[in-house]
Structure formats: structure tokens, C-alpha cells
Amino acid sequence: MNSAVSEPALIGVDWGTSSLRAFLIAADGEVIDSVASSEGIMQIDGHAFEEVLDRLIAPWVASTDLPVMASGMITSRNGWVETPYAEMPLSAGDLARSLVLHKAANGTRIHFVTGASTEDTGGPDVMRGEETQIIGASSLGLSGGTFVMPGTHSKWVQVAEGEIKDFSTYMTGEVFAALKGHTILGTLMKDNAFSKEAFVMGVKAGLEGQSNLLHGLFHVRTLPLMGKIPDAAAADYMSGLLIGTEVAAATADAEGLGPITIVGRSDLSERYEIALNTAGYESRHAPDDIVAKGHFHIARAAGVVG
Amino acid sequence: MNSAVSEPALIGVDWGTSSLRAFLIAADGEVIDSVASSEGIMQIDGHAFEEVLDRLIAPWVASTDLPVMASGMITSRNGWVETPYAEMPLSAGDLARSLVLHKAANGTRIHFVTGASTEDTGGPDVMRGEETQIIGASSLGLSGGTFVMPGTHSKWVQVAEGEIKDFSTYMTGEVFAALKGHTILGTLMKDNAFSKEAFVMGVKAGLEGQSNLLHGLFHVRTLPLMGKIPDAAAADYMSGLLIGTEVAAATADAEGLGPITIVGRSDLSERYEIALNTAGYESRHAPDDIVAKGHFHIARAAGVVG
Numbered sequence: 043m044n045s046a047v048s049e050p051a052l053i054g055v056d057w058g059t060s061s062l063r064a065f066l067i068a069a070d071g072e073v074i075d076s077v078a079s080s081e082g083i084m085q086i087d088g089h090a091f092e093e094v095l096d097r098l099i100a101p102w103v104a105s106t107d108l109p110v111m112a113s114g115m116i117t118s119r120n121g122w123v124e125t126p127y128a129e130m131p132l133s134a135g136d137l138a139r140s141l142v143l144h145k146a147a148n149g150t151r152i153h154f155v156t157g158a159s160t161e162d163t164g165g166p167d168v169m170r171g172e173e174t175q176i177i178g179a180s181s182l183g184l185s186g187g188t189f190v191m192p193g194t195h196s197k198w199v200q201v202a203e204g205e206i207k208d209f210s211t212y213m214t215g216e217v218f219a220a221l222k223g224h225t226i227l228g229t230l231m232k233d234n235a236f237s238k239e240a241f242v243m244g245v246k247a248g249l250e251g252q253s254n255l256l257h258g259l260f261h262v263r264t265l266p267l268m269g270k271i272p273d274a275a276a277a278d279y280m281s282g283l284l285i286g287t288e289v290a291a292a293t294a295d296a297e298g299l300g301p302i303t304i305v306g307r308s309d310l311s312e313r314y315e316i317a318l319n320t321a322g323y324e325s326r327h328a329p330d331d332i333v334a335k336g337h338f339h340i341a342r343a344a345g346v347v348g
Numbered sequence: 349m350n351s352a353v354s355e356p357a358l359i360g361v362d363w364g365t366s367s368l369r370a371f372l373i374a375a376d377g378e379v380i381d382s383v384a385s386s387e388g389i390m391q392i393d394g395h396a397f398e399e400v401l402d403r404l405i406a407p408w409v410a411s412t413d414l415p416v417m418a419s420g421m422i423t424s425r426n427g428w429v430e431t432p433y434a435e436m437p438l439s440a441g442d443l444a445r446s447l448v449l450h451k452a453a454n455g456t457r458i459h460f461v462t463g464a465s466t467e468d469t470g471g472p473d474v475m476r477g478e479e480t481q482i483i484g485a486s487s488l489g490l491s492g493g494t495f496v497m498p499g500t501h502s503k504w505v506q507v508a509e510g511e512i513k514d515f516s517t518y519m520t521g522e523v524f525a526a527l528k529g530h531t532i533l534g535t536l537m538k539d540n541a542f543s544k545e546a547f548v549m550g551v552k553a554g555l556e557g558q559s560n561l562l563h564g565l566f567h568v569r570t571l572p573l574m575g576k577i578p579d580a581a582a583a584d585y586m587s588g589l590l591i592g593t594e595v596a597a598a599t600a601d602a603e604g605l606g607p608i609t610i611v612g613r614s615d616l617s618e619r620y621e622i623a624l625n626t627a628g629y630e631s632r633h634a635p636d637d638i639v640a641k642g643h644f645h646i647a648r649a650a651g652v653v654g
Binding site: 159163164165166167168195210211212213214216217219220221223224225226227247250251254255256257258259260261264265267268270284287288291292 | 465469470471472473474501516517518519520522523525526527529530531532533553556557560561562563564565566567570571573574576590593594597598
């Protein structure tokens with residue numbers, strides 16, 4: 043490695059609702075160091091965003107004056123600086139042109155990445171942060187097809203030639219948590235080892251009966267009640283049912299899918315891999331830190347780094 | 349009215365998870381008196397069911413020895429006496445033959461009505477209490493078509509010639525409550541006056557996009573966020589979206605529906621009427637106390653009353 047390109051050049055910050063990750067990025071785009079925190083925007087009192095950021099990146103900025111690129115819910119109405127939504131299609135260049143510069147009290151220059159919006163027949167859809175991850179994935183050569191981003195609100199993103207063409211949000215993760223925590227369906231559920239069998243059974247029910255989720259959910263109760271699945275497997279059946287329903291809806295236009303890339307390597311992304319496989323689709327995984335690649339790629343397109 | 353037929357002959361008890369209603373029924377089937385209580389089976393400590401019942405019906409049994417017919421979740425595993433599920437099809441005679449007699453400590457004879465079960469491709473479905481309401485509606489001449497029973501777990505019941513042929517449960521009410529109370533969707537919601545406009549907008553989205561509920565739910569957030577509907581209307585939009593999704597799934601086989609009867613006259617049943625109307629279906633209402641008619645009708649079929 044050449045010492046000039048491995049010099050710190052940028053700090054990337056992926057600041058979400060419930061967590062925060064910061065990356066020290068070299069002039070060649072490689073991640074030199076990173077730090078994670080649970081100080082998501084909802085955990086911070088009185089908008090003390092600058093204080094939190096200063097503390098986290100202090101070890102990196104002591105002797106330098108690095109620019110910061112920030113993306114995620116930090117740019118929402120409840121965040122630090124609200125940025126507008128950019129419309130489809132969206133490239134690294136478009137995001138670079140839409141950066142919102144904020145100069146912090148201590149002089150740090152923070153470039154906020156804008157969010158993205160689209161519109162379907164039912165209403166608007168929005169994202170904040172995922173656009174930066176997709177641009178990062180593109181810079182790694184994963185520049186086309188469908189990106190599946192599992193999470194509280196999972197996103198399915200259509201990408202072609204490094205541009206974001208369209209996307210849809212599914213509330214699967216948050217619906218699962220609300221049903222498990224706050225309905226009769228959760229009363230039987232315990233934190234058991236993953237039952238792949240029950241999960242796949244749920245996925246199949248979701249794939250076949252996607253139009254009938256409100257009825258299918260009642261089976262989460264009756265299947266254990268009638269001894270058809272163990273009580274301990276009810277949570278995985280419900281997880282499969284919801285993810286299968288999501289996969290069926292999101293893959294309804296099979297022609298337009300292209301290669302499918304799952305972002306991240308969490309337990310949740312394993313579940314999506316199984317569900318896609320059950321539906322007859324192959325998938326590959328993108329690394330979880332593509333967001334830092336996105337920060338770097340957009341920063342370079344904007345001339346923030348050389 | 350003839351004094352013999354207006355003599356008390358039976359006590360009917362509809363005992364659910366969160367509430368309880370008891371009816372004093374005359375020899376001609378008319379309701380003489382009724383009492384309601386919030387002592388549903390989940391509110392009663394230490395299975396003190398007999399004590400609660402004694403207290404409620406004490407004014408009626410002081411000088412008589414009336415038989416009791418009880419239906420609802422009181423016959424479930426968490427209730428007083430667990431009864432089996434009867435299978436489809438199911439008539440008043442079938443329910444009469446399946447009664448489970450329990451003699452209370454004080455000598456009161458309580459006849460528990462059995463629950464009902466059916467099976468579809470996704471798994472079992474069950475009901476406890478609604479079968480008695482349907483039999484009651486049949487005795488009023490509402491003996492065919494589809495019965496819609498709105499509630500925490502709404503039931504759609506197919507009836508022909510006074511027999512229950514099949515049914516499906518939709519978790520719509522409980523899903524609504526969990527989403528409103530425990531997800532980001534609820535943060536904007538307040539208890540506002542009913543917005544029929546937002547409700548119908550949601551119903552239409554549900555009818556058109558029934559296969560895509562997990563995505564459609566995100567519009568409950570984005571429509572107010574983007575100023576497309578007022579914050580105050582978000583709850584009614586979500587209510588419409590869920591009920592519209594339910595109606596689309598439950599009316600998928602339009603040929604088999606027959607006349608549609610909504611049970612009860614609550615705010616919720618008004619919403620179902622609007623949703624059915626938006627989907628192009630007429631509906632009529634059955635009175636809410638048909639359960640007492642069901643108790644009487646089954647009791648007579650069993651010879652419990654003359």
C-alpha cells in the first residue's frame with residue numbers, strides 16, 4: 043500500500059434511528075478504522091448531535107481537519123439537519139450535487155447526503171441512508187439488479203448501471219415485533235433456537251397466500267393450538283409467513299429483478315436468503331460496510347476528497 | 349303476551365376474553381333482562397368463574413332453578429370447562445348434541461356450547477361463541493349467505509339453510525391495535541373524529557393492493573409525511589387499509605357470498621359497511637343480541653327448555 047493513499051481523507055457517518063457507525067476512510071477509499079454506538083437519533087436528548095459526533099470521532103480528528111459525510115435518519119425531520127428527498131433515478135453524481143453542507147461550531151465541515159423518494163400508485167415511498175449503501179455497493183461492482191436490505195423497514199431497491207431506479211419499503215420487521223410483543227400471537231413465543239422447518243413452512247404459506255396475510259396470521263395461533271407445530275416454533279413460523287409475504291409481493295415482477303443482492307450478513311439476511319431460495323431465487327451478499335464506500339464515492343464525485 | 353311464555357326459562361351467557369354478557373330469556377325466546385360486565389376470562393383471577401356468574405345472575409335465580417347456556421372463550425383452555433371443537437357443517441341440532449353439562453357447587457346446571465373448527469390449506473381455524481350467534485341469527489330468518497362479525501379477530505362465516513358451512517378468521521382488529529400502539533405508524537395518530545375520506549382512501553388501497561399489505565402500511569407514514577393526508581387522518585387511513593385488505597381477501601370468491609349480514613351495530617360494523625359498499629357489496633345488519641337467540645334455539649334443540 044502506498045502511504046499517500048492510505049492517509050486518512052474522510053470520515054463517513056451512517057446515523058440511524060437506533061444506532062450510529064462512523065468510519066475513518068483513507069484517500070484510496072479503504073476503511074482504516076470504525077466505531078459503533080447505540081446513540082441513534084431517538085436516543086439523543088436535546089439535539090446534542092454535535093457533542094455525540096465530536097466525542098466519537100475525537101481520536102481521528104485530533105491532528106487533522108477531515109471532512110465528514112453523514113447519511114441516514116440524521117437528515118430527517120427528527121435529525122440534525124433536514125435535507126430534501128432526491129427523486130428517481132439517482133446516481134452518485136446526483137447525490138454529490140445534492141449534498142447539504144453544515145459547519146459545526148468547532149469548524150468541522152459535515153456534508154449531509156440527501157434522502158430519496160419515489161411514488162407508486164398507493165403513495166410516496168422514502169429512504170434515508172440506504173441510497174448511500176447502494177452507491178457504495180455499485181462502486182464494488184455490484185451495480186445492477188435488485189438489492190434486498192432487511193431490517194425494521196426492509197427496502198427492495200432496483201439498480202441499473204450504478205443508478206438507483208426505484209424502490210419499495212416493507213414494514214415486515216416492525217410488524218413482526220409489534221405482533222410478537224403486543225398480540226395474542228406472542229403469548230406462546232419464547233426465544234428458542236431457530237427452527238428452519240417452521241420458518242420454511244411459514245415462507246411457503248406467505249408465498250402462496252400473500253393476499254391473505256390478515257387471515258394467515260391466525261394460523262400462527264391455531265397451528266400450535268392444534269398441535270401441528272410446537273409452541274417453540276411459532277415465532278419462526280410467523281417470521282417465515284411475513285418474510286414470505288414480502289418476497290412474494292416484491293418478486294411479483296420476476297422479469298425485472300436481475301441478480302438479487304442481500305445487504306449485510308446478519309441472522310435476518312440469512313432468513314431472507316432461505317426465503318428467496320424457497321421462492322426459487324438465488325441471491326448473493328454485499329458486505330455490511332458498503333455504506334463507507336458510498337460515503338467515499340459520493341465525496342469524490344463532489345470533490346470533497348481528491 | 350301470554351304469561352306462561354313470558355316466564356323466565358333460561359339464562360344465556362356469552363363469556364368472552366374481555367367481557368361477559370348474561371341474558372334472562374323467557375319461554376318464548378324473548379330477552380326479559382340482561383346484564384353486562386367487564387369480567388372476561390382474562391380478568392378473572394384463580395378461575396373464580398362460578399363466583400362471578402353467581403353474583404351476576406343472583407337477581408334472576410333467587411326463587412327459581414333456571415338452566416344456564418354458556419358460550420364463548422369460557423369453553424377454551426383458559427376458561428372454565430374446555431369443550432372440544434365441532435366440525436363443519438354445523439346446525440343447532442349438532443350443537444345441541446355436543447353440549448357439555450357442568451353442575452356448579454350450588455347446583456346450577458350449566459350447559460357449555462362447544463366451539464367450532466375448520467381447516468383450510470394454510471392450517472386450522474377456530475371459533476368459540478360466534479357459532480351461537482350465527483344459530484341465533486338463523487332463528488330470526490337470517491339463515492343464509494355470509495356473516496361478517498367485526499372484532500379483534502373478525503370472522504367471515506358462510507351459512508346455508510341455517511347451517512354453518514365454513515368460516516375464516518382475520519386478525520385485523522388486533523393487528524390495527526398493535527400497529528397503532530407499538531410501531532412508528534402510531535406516533536402521528538391521535539383520537540380524532542372519524543375521517544370517512546381517509547378511511548375510504550385506505551379501503552381502496554387495501555382493495556387494490558391487498559397482496560402488498562406490508563408495503564402499503566408504509567404509506568400510513570409517508571402520506572402524512574409528504575402532506576398528502578392530514579396527520580389526524582392517519583389512523584382512519586390505516587383502519588381503511590386493513591379492513592379493505594380483509595374485504596378483498598374475504599370476497600375473492602364473489603360467487604359464493606350470497607347476502608352479506610354484518611353482526612352488531614358498533615362503530616366497527618359501520619366501517620365494515622362502508623368498506624363493503626366501496627367494494628361494491630350491499631350489506632344488512634343483524635342485531636347484537638342474537639347470541640341470546642342462539643342460546644335459546646340450541647337449548648330447545650337439546651330439550652333443555654320445553
